[in-house]
Amino acid sequence: MPTHLGSNQYGKAENRVVRIYRDTDRHEIRDLNVSTSLRGDFDEAHTTGDQTKILPTDTQKNTAFAYAKEHGVTSPEDYALALGTHFLDAAPAATAAQIRVEEYAWDRITVDGREHDHSFVRGGTETRTCVVTVEGRGADQRLWVLGGLQDLVVLKSTGSEFKGFLKDGYTTLPEADDRVLATSLTARWRYDLDTIGDVEGFDWDGTYGSVRSILLAAFARTHSRALQETLFVMGDEVLGAHPEVAEIRFSAPNKHHFLYDLSPFGVENNGEVFIAADRPYGLIEATVSRDDASDPGSAWTAVPGFI
Numbered sequence: 001m002p003t004h005l006g007s008n009q010y011g012k013a014e015n016r017v018v019r020i021y022r023d024t025d026r027h028e029i030r031d032l033n034v035s036t037s038l039r040g041d042f043d044e045a046h047t048t049g050d051q052t053k054i055l056p057t058d059t060q061k062n063t064a065f066a067y068a069k070e071h072g073v074t075s076p077e078d079y080a081l082a083l084g085t086h087f088l089d090a091a092p093a094a095t096a097a098q099i100r101v102e103e104y105a106w107d108r109i110t111v112d113g114r115e116h117d118h119s120f121v122r123g124g125t126e127t128r129t130c131v132v133t134v135e136g137r138g139a140d141q142r143l144w145v146l147g148g149l150q151d152l153v154v155l156k157s158t159g160s161e162f163k164g165f166l167k168d169g170y171t172t173l174p175e176a177d178d179r180v181l182a183t184s185l186t187a188r189w190r191y192d193l194d195t196i197g198d199v200e201g202f203d204w205d206g207t208y209g210s211v212r213s214i215l216l217a218a219f220a221r222t223h224s225r226a227l228q229e230t231l232f233v234m235g236d237e238v239l240g241a242h243p244e245v246a247e248i249r250f251s252a253p254n255k256h257h258f259l260y261d262l263s264p265f266g267v268e269n270n271g272e273v274f275i276a277a278d279r280p281y282g283l284i285e286a287t288v289s290r291d292d293a294s295d296p297g298s299a300w301t302a303v304p305g306f307i
């Protein structure tokens, strides 16, 4: 039976790299989950068993740790760009490298009103993410950077409605003038590197913080007629404030909060007691792009969970 090898990639997933900066008494911590992946001319490794062109995943792991010291982790994006570029030099058969990073937040512990120098408490459920893709070498090299966050859990206790929707014989959902709106937001945004220009000097951390703040403020301020509308407003505001962001994609589970029926007990429930259902959930996904956004190229190739 004739067969052939289709698309493939390989690398080391989920290297838990923790970099501590301890040059002064006030330590800094970057806590990362790093996945590396190479694509290219690796057919023989699969079809004949010849591993000559394979840079082992173990070597990729070692490099991820070594680069945390040799290059440093000033931001996930800067570190991932250095690592991705390195792998194209190290593995001649690779045509592209993809580096995916999740960063876990640590906040300083406050003791007697002062932030401690070297003690931290894990911050929230959310993680910062980035995906860097490096393709080609030398003058033909192309880079793509996605910033992002996942599991940013937000809720508004009013200022949300859902009504006027299509109804058929299976519709039971009542129209809601005032409901709880909650989601665990995942967002990824694509940076336009031509607009950024100086990739090495760019303030990746500051931009991440600004995008996150805009998303939260837009969620809070927008009177929501649907989660779909809220996502669009959030994306539109990020693009309005950040010319260096070409597009933003969202995946947002609608974490339903249903009013609990207390009438059997003769108790009035005036929008005060809800049951938080964990499944099923509505899953709302959307992309907001600039009309003149640059070509996404390989930015989204093999990025899981995105339309």
Ligand SMILES: O=c1[nH]c(=O)c2[nH]c(=O)[nH]c2[nH]1
Pocket: 162, 173, 225, 226, 227, 228, 254, 282
């Ligand atoms: O914001 C919402 N969007 C929907 O598409 C939808 N569908 C639904 O049942 N509830 C909601 N809420």
